[in-house]
Amino acid sequence: MKQYEIINLYRDGVSFRKIAQRLDVDRKTVSKICHRYQEGLEAVIHSQSEKELEEATHQVVSSHQYNTKNRTTRTFTPEVDQLMRDIYQQEKIKNRRLGSHKQALTAKAVHELITDAGHSIGYRTVAHYWSKLKEKTREAYIRQEYPLGHRVEFDFGEVKLEVAGKVGTYYLAVLACPASGFHWAYLYTNQKQAVFQEAHVQFFELVGGVYREVVYDNMRNVVTRFIGKNEKELNESLLKLSLYYGFDINVTNCFSGNEKGTVEGRVKSVRRAIFSKVYQFQNLEAARDYLSQGLIQLNQTSQIKVERGSLLAYRPPYEVATVHQCRVNKYSTIQFKTNHYSVPDYLVQHQVQVKEYAEYLLIYANHEEVCRHQKIEGSHQYQLDIYHYLKTLMKKPGALKHSKALKNNPDLETLYYQHYKGNAKFFIEQLSKFKQLSHQELLKQLKRASLKQPITNGFERNQVILEVESNLQRLNKLYGLEVTSC
Known part of the structure; x- marks a missing residue:
């Protein structure tokens, strides 16, 4: 927390000596923190590789350790x-x-x-x-007028939608700019810290710069705990984000939504204007696309193009992923938190690295990406990619019929039982052959290939003959060629 205050004053042009006096910190400590921060920013701007950017980011946001053993405890707890x-x-x-x-x-x-x-x-x-x-005095409100590029306000809002036939609660991450009248929103399935940070990164990427101040209410993503009546301990992840991008953190007083009234109103207007008439979508991506188109209409009168010229300099996207180590079990899956995800079967009993983002996981082995998965919303569930098991299935084709990997792919399971039942090996060969195609094109090719599959025994031969005869009867009836007996 001290580091954030020191850098905040340094960015405002306060001298090292005055910062030390104001915060009761040794001047050498102030100098060390500010110089490290400035060097880190320069390294971010001039970084030439992902590794250099990662090291520079760490230098900007890493915490300075303080000796706290002589501090007195607060009495107003x-x-x-x-x-x-x-x-x-x-x-x-x-x-x-x-x-x-x-x-x-x-x-x-x-x-x-x-x-x-x-x-x-x-x-x-x-x-x-x-x-x-x-005290019982009534609160007076002071009308504010902010310069362009100075202030943006953040908030979450709930919206109920029917997605893929299921009604659920989704969350709008909304950032509103009082000066330009511009507002941005994105639809998420939760309000966790990773989502909170990703929303900032997406927004700064969209506007092409950084606002000098971001305003929040006392949500748990912002305030870790309250100290006494008026002091708050800010979330460490938010502090790192602010140090990297260079914006000031402004947290409103408790129960004072009026202090960020712009975004409070924008959450309601977005929800009402976009999702009050249309609330049913085939999938989450369709809902997000609809939101994006609606925001274009709502922002037609904003001055965001003018405001871009007043923003702080652009920074490369902040890395919001957290890294975990996982071991691949004998079923070629990793257990991440309470769910299971498949990986290629050659990695059984190996260690892999998992980069966790807000909505998906990237899995690495020997510093190379081997697969990625959408994060599962829920617990004790499986997300299995049948392509991860092709090598093993070629050796054990009989395991395909009742495999969880096949059941996790309903379209493939249906196609297998309709066209390939009893010929698992040929199905696996065709699946391997066409795996680079899109899902819909893959299904078409697999249906075509089923007509060329070899007949392996009498039972299967009879099944194929019956299927061909049935198809011929349908065609004869369709074209009026069906022969009737006398």
Whole structure:
């Protein structure tokens, strides 16, 4: 947290000496952090390879370690805050019951109640927060006008859609720019940290630069925990993202949606304008495409083209993936979290590296990508690619019929039982032959190839003859050539 404050002041042009005085940090520490940050930014801009970019990014966002053993603990803890609020609620109940009276709790009495409960806290601290708690002045709102390129506001909004015949809750990640009137949104299946970060990366890529300030509410992706009444510990992943891109973090007060009113309104307008009339889609990609087209219409009057000239410099996309190590089991799958994903069968009992992104996994072996999978929404499920098992199936064709890999591909399973039943080896050969084709073209080629399959025994021969005769009867009937007996 100190590192973020130091770099924030440094970006505002404050000298090392003044930063050290203001934050009570050694000037050498300030100098070291700022120089490391500046060198990292220059390395990001001039990086020539993925490895150089990765090292430079690490230098920008890595944390400086502090010696905290001599720091004193805070006395106004969340427990004290909650106790004081409970005392205040009881005081309001007493006032309603007694009416006008002279037995109101003083700050001294409140201090005694808190210390009697076992908390060590000074009287002046209690008096300060007690007086704040009793303030009843109405809040005044100050109209704001932001310069172009200065501010963007972030929020999540829920939307219910019917996708592939199933009704579910999806999440709109929305970023709204008050100055230009531009807003962007993307549809996700969850609100996890990876999704939260990916939304930022997508947005900065789209606008081609970075806003100076991003505003959030107190969502868990932003605030890790509350310290006392007003202080917050920001999420480390968000701090790294802000250090890399160079934007300031602005977190609103609790229950103060008006402090980011632009995005609050945009979430509602996007949901109403785009998904109130159309809510049924064949798949998630179709819903996203529909959202993208709707946003083009909503942003027609925005000044985003002008605002682009006022943004901070473009940065290469921030790497949002987390890396995991997994071992391939005897079924040629890895268990990632609570689900199972297939990998090529030659990797059985080997270690692989898994790069986890918001919606998909990349799997590497010996630093080479071997496959990728869409992440499964749910738990204890399997995602198996039948192509990962072709080498093994060629040796064990009898294992195909009841394999989970075939059942995980309904179109192929149906085609196999309709046209290749009892001839698994030939089916596997054709599958290997046409695996580079698109899915629809693959199905067409497999149907054509089924007419050329060898007949291996009498039973299968009879089945083929019956199928041919049945097809001929249908054609004769269709063209009026069917012969009737006398």
